[in-house]
Amino acid sequence: MSGRVDRAETWAFDCVAHELRLRVGTNLKYLERYTLRPHERSMTHPWVGGGMHYMATALTHHDGVTLETVEPIQRESRDGETSASAPGVGLLDSRLVIGRLLASCGARLPACAPHYRQLSRAARFLTCPLQRLRK
Secondary structure, eight states: OOEEGGGTEESOSSOEEEEEEEEETTEEEEEEEEEEOTTTSOTTSTTTTTTOOEEEEEEEEOTTOOHHHHHHHHHHHHHTOOSSEEEEEEEEETTEEEEEEEESSTTTHHHHHHHHHHHHHHTTSOOSOOOOOOO
16 A cells, blocks of 8 residues: 555655445445545554555444454454554444454455454354455
């Protein structure tokens, strides 16, 4: 996301605007909106991106999502945190969980998504077959 990390061409763009919406029926359940302007604010600040250059959001809306099913995923995701990847999981609302997937290099980010799905399966609220993800 930040650019060509191996060539030290990171955060070299002027502006990126992002918006993600999750609707269930006609109800807006989640809205994520931000604008990145690296020339105005450091993207490497710990409260922004730290040393992570790749970021993704995973949303799960399911009747089986409860505080009791999400807490083990939160603990397990903290155990999987390294200096190269940092997954985070939180309960946003009844039946809605968010996963924040961060990685220092592009090769590590795709590994975070199956880990999130595996944890979701273990919590028994994600039971459908795996779908092939596209970039």
